[in-house]
Amino acid sequence: MENKVYATDGKFDTANTMAYQLLIEVGKGYYSYIIVDEEDKLKAVSYCEESIFGDIDNSLLQLSYKKTCISLYTSSFTFVPSQVYSKDDENVYAQFLETKGNTSPYTHLLLNDEIRALHTFATHEFNAIKSLFPLAEILPQYVSLINCAHKQLASEIEPQLLLNLKLGCIEVLILQNNKLLFYNVFDTVNDDEIMYFALSACQQSGFLPTDIKLHICGNMELDSSLYILLKQYFGRVKFMHHTKVDMSADGFGDIIKPQFYSLFNLSTCA
Numbered sequence: 001m002e003n004k005v006y007a008t009d010g011k012f013d014t015a016n017t018m019a020y021q022l023l024i025e026v027g028k029g030y031y032s033y034i035i036v037d038e039e040d041k042l043k044a045v046s047y048c049e050e051s052i053f054g055d056i057d058n059s060l061l062q063l064s065y066k067k068t069c070i071s072l073y074t075s076s077f078t079f080v081p082s083q084v085y086s087k088d089d090e091n092v093y094a095q096f097l098e099t100k101g102n103t104s105p106y107t108h109l110l111l112n113d114e115i116r117a118l119h120t121f122a123t124h125e126f127n128a129i130k131s132l133f134p135l136a137e138i139l140p141q142y143v144s145l146i147n148c149a150h151k152q153l154a155s156e157i158e159p160q161l162l163l164n165l166k167l168g169c170i171e172v173l174i175l176q177n178n179k180l181l182f183y184n185v186f187d188t189v190n191d192d193e194i195m196y197f198a199l200s201a202c203q204q205s206g207f208l209p210t211d212i213k214l215h216i217c218g219n220m221e222l223d224s225s226l227y228i229l230l231k232q233y234f235g236r237v238k239f240m241h242h243t244k245v246d247m248s249a250d251g252f253g254d255i256i257k258p259q260f261y262s263l264f265n266l267s268t269c270a
Contacts, residue, residue, distance in 0.1 A: 217261035
């Protein structure tokens with residue numbers, strides 16, 4: 001992916017943004033966003049490898065929108081089955097979270113309310129986002145990925161492994177028979193680390209690479225050495241394309257859906 005990607009619909013109307021949704025993904029060292037209209041048609045998309053917590057020199061982000069939803073990175077989370085979750089036990093669950101210097105734990109329901117996810121955000125990042133976008137709904141990065149992948153792969157009986165490759169990290173997700181078996185996010189700096197975490201997740205879940213179907217989204221190219229290596233180990237490899245966002249407007253021909261999979265699917269959470 002290019003260091004910076006930016007495109008707008010030729011009919012983008014800055015005077016009509018109160019009819020649009022602003023969806024932002026804030027990762028480690030990058031941020032990206034899309035703007036969609038009331039019919040889920042893409043109006044603008046941008047990707048930038050720099051921090052959003054500095055001065056935002058972007059007039060589109062400073063406009064008012066009908067709704068703003070933000071996916072914010074966190075490595076501090078734990079999942080509890082909803083049927084055994086008790087608010088009285090949140091202090092117990094908090095032992096699995098990074099709470100020192102962070103905000104209080106937040107909760108969010110996943111997979112048709114089957115799982116209660118608890119998470120924290122770094123205080124300075126959360127406060128900075130709230131100051132920039134005071135009315136925004138802020139979600140941890142895994143919400144759109146897990147909910148949308150679960151819905152898309154619901155009919156699959158055999159195990160499914162999903163890798164979402166982002167700048168400096170990778171999300172690893174395993175589903176089988178409509179159930180979440182594994183999710184985690186790992187810091188990565190090279191292809192060997194990505195392979196290690198993918199294979200380790202399979203091993204922890206009791207699968208061989210040949211037992212599982214691999215799905216890829218995020219920063220991945222078909223001709224990359226990593227893709228070739230994954231193909232050798234797993235055999236069956238597909239790119240995730242599903243999104244309800246309509247990209248048919250002129251100006252978006254070079255925007256590839258798998259690269260923005262989790263961001264596009266944030267629209268289903270907003």
